[in-house]
Amino acid sequence: MKNRNTIQGALILEKVKNLKGHACAEEIYEAVTHEHPNISKATVYRNLNRLSEQGQIHKIEVPGSPDNFEFRTVLHYHVKCERCGRIFDVDMPYNHHLEDHIANKHGFIFTGHDIIFKGFCPDCQKDLHKKHNY
Amino acid sequence: MKNRNTIQGALILEKVKNLKGHACAEEIYEAVTHEHPNISKATVYRNLNRLSEQGQIHKIEVPGSPDNFEFRTVLHYHVKCERCGRIFDVDMPYNHHLEDHIANKHGFIFTGHDIIFKGFCPDCQKDLHKKHNY
DNA sequence: CTGACTGCAAACTCTTTGCAAACCA
DNA sequence: TGGTTTGCAAAGAGTTTGCAGTCAG
Numbered sequence: 679m680k681n682r683n684t685i686q687g688a689l690i691l692e693k694v695k696n697l698k699g700h701a702c703a704e705e706i707y708e709a710v711t712h713e714h715p716n717i718s719k720a721t722v723y724r725n726l727n728r729l730s731e732q733g734q735i736h737k738i739e740v741p742g743s744p745d746n747f748e749f750r751t752v753l754h755y756h757v758k759c760e761r762c763g764r765i766f767d768v769d770m771p772y773n774h775h776l777e778d779h780i781a782n783k784h785g786f787i788f789t790g791h792d793i794i795f796k797g798f799c800p801d802c803q804k805d806l807h808k809k810h811n812y
Numbered sequence: 813m814k815n816r817n818t819i820q821g822a823l824i825l826e827k828v829k830n831l832k833g834h835a836c837a838e839e840i841y842e843a844v845t846h847e848h849p850n851i852s853k854a855t856v857y858r859n860l861n862r863l864s865e866q867g868q869i870h871k872i873e874v875p876g877s878p879d880n881f882e883f884r885t886v887l888h889y890h891v892k893c894e895r896c897g898r899i900f901d902v903d904m905p906y907n908h909h910l911e912d913h914i915a916n917k918h919g920f921i922f923t924g925h926d927i928i929f930k931g932f933c934p935d936c937q938k939d940l941h942k943k944h945n946y
Numbered sequence: 947c948t949g950a951c952t953g954c955a956a957a958c959t960c961t962t963t964g965c966a967a968a969c970c971a
Numbered sequence: 972t973g974g975t976t977t978g979c980a981a982a983g984a985g986t987t988t989g990c991a992g993t994c995a996g
Contacts, residue, residue, distance in 0.1 A: 680950090680996095681950090682949095682950055682951065682994080682995050682996075683995075683996095684950090684951060684952080684994080684995080686951080686952070687951085702985090703985080703986080704985085716952095716953075717952085717953085718952065718953040718954065718955095719953095719986090720952080720953070720954080720955095720986090720987075720988080721951080721952055721953070723985095723986060723987070724951080724952085724987090725951095727986095727987095739875030739876055740875055741873030741874060741875045741879070742873060744984080744985060744986085745875070745985085745986085757920060757922065760923065766918070766920070768914055769914055769915040769916040769917075769918070770913055770914045770915060776927075777929060777931075779904055780902055780903055780904045780929075781903040781904060782903040783903075784900070784903070784934070785933075785934035785937070786891060786900070786931045786932065786933055786934065787931050787932045787937060788891065788929055788930070788931040789894065789930050789931050789932070790929070790930045790931075791927055791928065791929045791930060792927070792928050792930075793910070793925055793926070793927050793928075794925065794926050794928070795911060795914075795922055795924070795925045796922070796923045796924045796925060796926075797911075797920045797921050797922040797923050797924075798920065798921045798923070799919075799920055800918070800919035800920065803919070803921060815975090816969080816970055816971075816974095816975055816976065817970075817971095818969080818970080818975090818976060818977080820976080820977075821976085836960090837960080837961080838960085850977095850978075851977085851978085852977065852978040852979065852980095853961090853978095854961090854962075854963085854977080854978070854979080854980095855976080855977055855978070857960095857961060857962070858962090858976080858977085859976095861961095861962095878959080878960060878961090879960085879961085
Protein backbone atom coordinates (compact mmCIF):
# COMPACT_ATOMS: atom_id res chain seq x y z
CA MET A 679 0.00 0.00 0.00
CA LYS A 680 2.98 2.31 0.35
CA ASN A 681 4.74 4.02 -2.52
CA ARG A 682 7.81 2.69 -4.20
CA ASN A 683 10.35 4.97 -5.75
CA THR A 684 10.38 4.22 -9.40
CA ILE A 685 12.21 6.16 -12.06
CA GLN A 686 8.96 6.57 -13.92
CA GLY A 687 7.12 7.97 -10.94
CA ALA A 688 9.89 10.43 -10.13
CA LEU A 689 10.13 11.64 -13.71
CA ILE A 690 6.39 12.15 -13.99
CA LEU A 691 6.21 14.13 -10.76
CA GLU A 692 9.16 16.23 -11.85
CA LYS A 693 7.60 17.01 -15.22
CA VAL A 694 4.35 18.13 -13.64
CA LYS A 695 6.24 20.28 -11.13
CA ASN A 696 8.17 21.97 -13.90
CA LEU A 697 5.08 22.81 -15.89
CA LYS A 698 4.22 26.46 -16.01
CA GLY A 699 0.54 25.70 -16.09
CA HIS A 700 -1.30 22.46 -16.69
CA ALA A 701 -0.89 19.67 -19.15
CA CYS A 702 -2.83 16.60 -20.11
CA ALA A 703 -1.58 13.05 -19.74
CA GLU A 704 -0.60 12.94 -23.39
CA GLU A 705 1.67 15.97 -23.07
CA ILE A 706 3.26 14.66 -19.90
CA TYR A 707 3.75 11.33 -21.59
CA GLU A 708 5.59 12.99 -24.44
CA ALA A 709 7.78 15.01 -22.09
CA VAL A 710 8.79 11.94 -20.10
CA THR A 711 9.41 9.98 -23.27
CA HIS A 712 12.39 12.17 -24.07
CA GLU A 713 14.27 10.89 -21.06
CA HIS A 714 12.72 7.50 -20.71
CA PRO A 715 11.61 6.34 -24.16
CA ASN A 716 10.15 3.00 -23.13
CA ILE A 717 7.60 4.33 -20.70
CA SER A 718 4.06 3.24 -21.33
CA LYS A 719 1.09 5.54 -21.39
CA ALA A 720 -0.63 3.35 -18.83
CA THR A 721 2.19 4.04 -16.40
CA VAL A 722 1.79 7.76 -16.94
CA TYR A 723 -1.92 7.53 -16.19
CA ARG A 724 -1.35 5.32 -13.16
CA ASN A 725 1.24 7.66 -11.70
CA LEU A 726 -0.74 10.80 -12.40
CA ASN A 727 -3.76 9.30 -10.72
CA ARG A 728 -1.75 8.06 -7.78
CA LEU A 729 -0.11 11.45 -7.31
CA SER A 730 -3.39 13.27 -7.49
CA GLU A 731 -5.03 10.88 -5.03
CA GLN A 732 -2.18 11.55 -2.63
CA GLY A 733 -2.62 15.25 -3.15
CA GLN A 734 0.85 15.81 -4.55
CA ILE A 735 -0.55 17.16 -7.79
CA HIS A 736 -4.00 18.28 -8.79
CA LYS A 737 -6.23 16.85 -11.46
CA ILE A 738 -8.44 19.25 -13.38
CA GLU A 739 -11.36 17.47 -14.93
CA VAL A 740 -13.07 19.30 -17.72
CA PRO A 741 -15.92 17.79 -19.68
CA GLY A 742 -15.07 17.10 -23.27
CA SER A 743 -11.36 17.68 -22.74
CA PRO A 744 -8.74 15.28 -21.53
CA ASP A 745 -7.95 15.55 -17.84
CA ASN A 746 -5.31 18.12 -17.06
CA PHE A 747 -2.77 17.92 -14.25
CA GLU A 748 -0.90 20.61 -12.47
CA PHE A 749 1.33 21.16 -9.49
CA ARG A 750 0.04 24.01 -7.47
CA THR A 751 -0.31 25.35 -4.02
CA VAL A 752 -3.19 27.71 -4.58
CA LEU A 753 -6.56 26.52 -5.79
CA HIS A 754 -7.99 28.44 -8.68
CA TYR A 755 -10.54 28.20 -11.47
CA HIS A 756 -10.30 27.53 -15.15
CA VAL A 757 -11.87 28.61 -18.39
CA LYS A 758 -12.36 26.44 -21.42
CA CYS A 759 -12.37 27.97 -24.87
CA GLU A 760 -15.57 26.84 -26.55
CA ARG A 761 -13.89 26.76 -29.91
CA CYS A 762 -10.43 25.25 -29.49
CA GLY A 763 -11.15 23.42 -26.22
CA ARG A 764 -7.98 24.60 -24.51
CA ILE A 765 -7.92 25.24 -20.77
CA PHE A 766 -6.63 28.45 -19.21
CA ASP A 767 -6.29 29.71 -15.66
CA VAL A 768 -8.74 32.29 -14.43
CA ASP A 769 -7.68 35.26 -12.39
CA MET A 770 -10.23 34.99 -9.62
CA PRO A 771 -9.74 34.08 -5.99
CA TYR A 772 -10.86 30.63 -4.95
CA ASN A 773 -13.86 30.73 -2.68
CA HIS A 774 -13.32 28.11 0.00
CA HIS A 775 -16.72 28.70 1.51
CA LEU A 776 -18.88 28.59 -1.57
CA GLU A 777 -20.61 25.43 -0.43
CA ASP A 778 -21.69 27.17 2.76
CA HIS A 779 -24.13 29.18 0.66
CA ILE A 780 -26.12 26.19 -0.40
CA ALA A 781 -29.56 26.58 1.04
CA ASN A 782 -30.79 23.05 1.51
CA LYS A 783 -28.11 20.41 1.50
CA HIS A 784 -30.53 17.46 1.37
CA GLY A 785 -28.18 15.42 3.52
CA PHE A 786 -25.32 15.82 1.12
CA ILE A 787 -21.80 16.21 2.44
CA PHE A 788 -20.02 18.74 0.27
CA THR A 789 -16.29 18.38 -0.12
CA GLY A 790 -15.41 21.04 -2.67
CA HIS A 791 -16.22 22.49 -6.04
CA ASP A 792 -14.90 23.41 -9.43
CA ILE A 793 -15.92 26.32 -11.55
CA ILE A 794 -15.45 26.08 -15.25
CA PHE A 795 -15.95 29.25 -17.18
CA LYS A 796 -16.78 29.16 -20.86
CA GLY A 797 -15.61 31.63 -23.41
CA PHE A 798 -13.48 32.38 -26.41
CA CYS A 799 -9.74 32.76 -26.15
CA PRO A 800 -7.97 35.63 -27.93
CA ASP A 801 -6.61 33.35 -30.64
CA CYS A 802 -10.03 32.02 -31.53
CA GLN A 803 -11.56 35.49 -31.48
CA LYS A 804 -9.12 36.47 -34.19
CA ASP A 805 -9.94 33.40 -36.23
CA LEU A 806 -13.65 33.96 -35.93
CA HIS A 807 -13.25 37.52 -37.05
CA LYS A 808 -11.35 36.39 -40.08
CA LYS A 809 -13.35 33.40 -41.15
CA HIS A 810 -16.88 34.28 -40.12
CA ASN A 811 -17.60 30.60 -40.07
CA TYR A 812 -18.98 30.23 -36.61
CA MET B 813 -30.97 24.07 -42.08
CA LYS B 814 -34.48 24.10 -40.65
CA ASN B 815 -35.93 21.44 -38.41
CA ARG B 816 -38.11 18.64 -39.57
CA ASN B 817 -40.74 17.13 -37.39
CA THR B 818 -39.83 13.55 -36.88
CA ILE B 819 -41.44 11.13 -34.51
CA GLN B 820 -38.08 10.46 -32.94
CA GLY B 821 -37.34 14.11 -32.33
CA ALA B 822 -40.75 14.74 -30.79
CA LEU B 823 -40.50 11.73 -28.52
CA ILE B 824 -37.07 12.68 -27.31
CA LEU B 825 -38.07 16.24 -26.52
CA GLU B 826 -41.15 14.99 -24.72
CA LYS B 827 -39.15 12.56 -22.60
CA VAL B 828 -36.73 15.25 -21.52
CA LYS B 829 -39.58 17.60 -20.71
CA ASN B 830 -41.25 14.99 -18.57
CA LEU B 831 -38.13 14.28 -16.57
CA LYS B 832 -38.25 15.44 -13.02
CA GLY B 833 -34.56 16.19 -13.03
CA HIS B 834 -31.88 15.24 -15.52
CA ALA B 835 -31.01 12.10 -17.35
CA CYS B 836 -28.21 10.91 -19.54
CA ALA B 837 -28.57 9.91 -23.18
CA GLU B 838 -28.68 6.26 -22.22
CA GLU B 839 -31.66 6.77 -19.93
CA ILE B 840 -33.50 8.85 -22.46
CA TYR B 841 -32.75 6.23 -25.09
CA GLU B 842 -34.30 3.56 -22.90
CA ALA B 843 -37.37 5.65 -22.20
CA VAL B 844 -37.97 6.34 -25.88
CA THR B 845 -37.37 2.70 -26.75
CA HIS B 846 -40.57 1.73 -24.95
CA GLU B 847 -42.66 3.62 -27.47
CA HIS B 848 -40.42 3.42 -30.48
CA PRO B 849 -38.34 0.26 -30.20
CA ASN B 850 -36.33 0.67 -33.38
CA ILE B 851 -34.77 4.00 -32.52
CA SER B 852 -31.03 4.14 -32.70
CA LYS B 853 -28.82 5.57 -30.04
CA ALA B 854 -27.17 7.79 -32.63
CA THR B 855 -30.53 9.40 -33.27
CA VAL B 856 -30.97 10.07 -29.59
CA TYR B 857 -27.59 11.75 -29.41
CA ARG B 858 -28.22 13.74 -32.56
CA ASN B 859 -31.57 15.00 -31.34
CA LEU B 860 -30.34 15.80 -27.85
CA ASN B 861 -27.47 17.78 -29.28
CA ARG B 862 -29.70 19.56 -31.73
CA LEU B 863 -32.19 20.46 -29.04
CA SER B 864 -29.51 21.74 -26.73
CA GLU B 865 -27.90 23.81 -29.47
CA GLN B 866 -31.27 25.37 -30.16
CA GLY B 867 -31.67 26.06 -26.47
CA GLN B 868 -34.80 23.93 -26.09
CA ILE B 869 -33.12 21.73 -23.52
CA HIS B 870 -29.94 22.09 -21.53
CA LYS B 871 -26.90 19.88 -21.58
CA ILE B 872 -25.03 19.40 -18.33
CA GLU B 873 -21.49 18.30 -18.92
CA VAL B 874 -19.81 16.69 -15.97
CA PRO B 875 -16.32 15.29 -16.15
CA GLY B 876 -16.19 11.56 -15.82
CA SER B 877 -19.94 11.15 -16.15
CA PRO B 878 -22.02 10.89 -19.26
CA ASP B 879 -23.60 14.15 -20.34
CA ASN B 880 -26.91 14.84 -18.70
CA PHE B 881 -29.83 16.63 -20.28
CA GLU B 882 -32.66 18.52 -18.70
CA PHE B 883 -35.53 20.79 -19.57
CA ARG B 884 -35.45 23.83 -17.41
CA THR B 885 -36.14 27.50 -17.30
CA VAL B 886 -33.89 28.48 -14.43
CA LEU B 887 -30.14 27.97 -14.49
CA HIS B 888 -28.72 26.23 -11.49
CA TYR B 889 -25.73 24.26 -10.31
CA HIS B 890 -25.05 20.60 -9.75
CA VAL B 891 -23.24 18.32 -7.38
CA LYS B 892 -21.62 15.04 -8.32
CA CYS B 893 -21.37 12.28 -5.76
CA GLU B 894 -17.73 11.24 -5.65
CA ARG B 895 -18.68 7.68 -4.93
CA CYS B 896 -21.63 6.75 -7.14
CA GLY B 897 -21.11 9.45 -9.76
CA ARG B 898 -24.73 10.53 -9.82
CA ILE B 899 -25.65 14.15 -10.47
CA PHE B 900 -28.01 16.14 -8.26
CA ASP B 901 -29.33 19.67 -8.33
CA VAL B 902 -27.91 22.18 -5.88
CA ASP B 903 -30.07 24.61 -4.00
CA MET B 904 -28.12 27.77 -4.67
CA PRO B 905 -29.04 30.74 -6.81
CA TYR B 906 -27.28 31.05 -10.13
CA ASN B 907 -24.89 33.96 -10.21
CA HIS B 908 -25.23 35.59 -13.62
CA HIS B 909 -22.45 38.01 -12.94
CA LEU B 910 -19.78 35.69 -11.63
CA GLU B 911 -17.52 36.31 -14.62
CA ASP B 912 -17.56 40.03 -13.85
CA HIS B 913 -15.39 39.28 -10.84
CA ILE B 914 -12.51 37.99 -12.87
CA ALA B 915 -9.62 40.33 -12.34
CA ASN B 916 -7.62 40.10 -15.51
CA LYS B 917 -9.46 38.69 -18.47
CA HIS B 918 -6.39 38.37 -20.69
CA GLY B 919 -8.47 39.22 -23.73
CA PHE B 920 -10.86 36.35 -23.11
CA ILE B 921 -14.53 36.76 -23.86
CA PHE B 922 -16.48 34.99 -21.13
CA THR B 923 -19.84 33.56 -22.05
CA GLY B 924 -20.90 31.71 -18.92
CA HIS B 925 -19.88 29.20 -16.31
CA ASP B 926 -20.73 25.97 -14.60
CA ILE B 927 -20.13 25.07 -10.99
CA ILE B 928 -19.81 21.45 -10.10
CA PHE B 929 -19.78 20.68 -6.43
CA LYS B 930 -18.28 17.45 -5.17
CA GLY B 931 -19.53 15.49 -2.26
CA PHE B 932 -21.18 12.36 -0.98
CA CYS B 933 -24.87 11.72 -1.42
CA PRO B 934 -26.96 10.42 1.49
CA ASP B 935 -27.14 6.92 0.02
CA CYS B 936 -23.39 6.62 -0.26
CA GLN B 937 -22.84 8.02 3.21
CA LYS B 938 -24.91 5.15 4.54
CA ASP B 939 -22.95 2.64 2.51
CA LEU B 940 -19.63 4.03 3.66
CA HIS B 941 -20.74 3.85 7.23
CA LYS B 942 -21.69 0.23 6.81
CA LYS B 943 -18.83 -1.07 4.74
CA HIS B 944 -15.90 1.04 5.85
CA ASN B 945 -14.30 0.24 2.56
CA TYR B 946 -13.53 3.71 1.34
C1' DC C 947 11.18 -12.93 -1.15
C1' DT C 948 6.92 -10.57 -2.20
C1' DG C 949 4.04 -7.23 -3.14
C1' DA C 950 4.08 -3.02 -5.95
C1' DC C 951 5.05 -1.27 -10.42
C1' DT C 952 5.80 -1.64 -15.37
C1' DG C 953 4.88 -2.37 -20.39
C1' DC C 954 1.94 -4.03 -23.66
C1' DA C 955 -2.31 -4.70 -25.71
C1' DA C 956 -6.89 -5.18 -25.30
C1' DA C 957 -11.04 -3.55 -23.24
C1' DC C 958 -14.07 0.12 -21.87
C1' DT C 959 -17.29 4.08 -21.90
C1' DC C 960 -19.37 7.59 -24.07
C1' DT C 961 -20.06 9.89 -28.23
C1' DT C 962 -19.58 10.90 -33.09
C1' DT C 963 -19.46 9.74 -38.01
C1' DG C 964 -19.97 7.48 -42.79
C1' DC C 965 -23.27 5.76 -45.58
C1' DA C 966 -27.32 4.10 -47.82
C1' DA C 967 -32.16 3.96 -47.11
C1' DA C 968 -36.29 6.33 -45.46
C1' DC C 969 -38.65 10.36 -44.87
C1' DC C 970 -40.68 15.10 -44.55
C1' DA C 971 -41.97 19.36 -46.89
C1' DT D 972 -37.81 16.02 -55.79
C1' DG D 973 -34.17 17.43 -52.61
C1' DG D 974 -32.31 18.18 -48.54
C1' DT D 975 -32.90 16.02 -43.63
C1' DT D 976 -33.02 12.55 -40.67
C1' DT D 977 -32.65 7.79 -39.58
C1' DG D 978 -30.55 3.17 -38.39
C1' DC D 979 -26.68 0.53 -38.34
C1' DA D 980 -22.14 -0.36 -37.58
C1' DA D 981 -17.75 1.21 -37.25
C1' DA D 982 -14.62 4.64 -35.70
C1' DG D 983 -12.90 7.73 -32.21
C1' DA D 984 -10.87 9.78 -27.98
C1' DG D 985 -9.41 9.24 -23.56
C1' DT D 986 -8.69 6.23 -19.96
C1' DT D 987 -8.52 1.88 -17.47
C1' DT D 988 -7.47 -2.98 -16.84
C1' DG D 989 -5.59 -7.93 -17.21
C1' DC D 990 -1.56 -10.16 -17.19
C1' DA D 991 3.05 -11.72 -17.02
C1' DG D 992 7.46 -10.09 -16.16
C1' DT D 993 10.43 -6.81 -13.38
C1' DC D 994 11.94 -4.32 -9.59
C1' DA D 995 12.22 -2.01 -4.99
C1' DG D 996 12.54 -2.74 -0.07
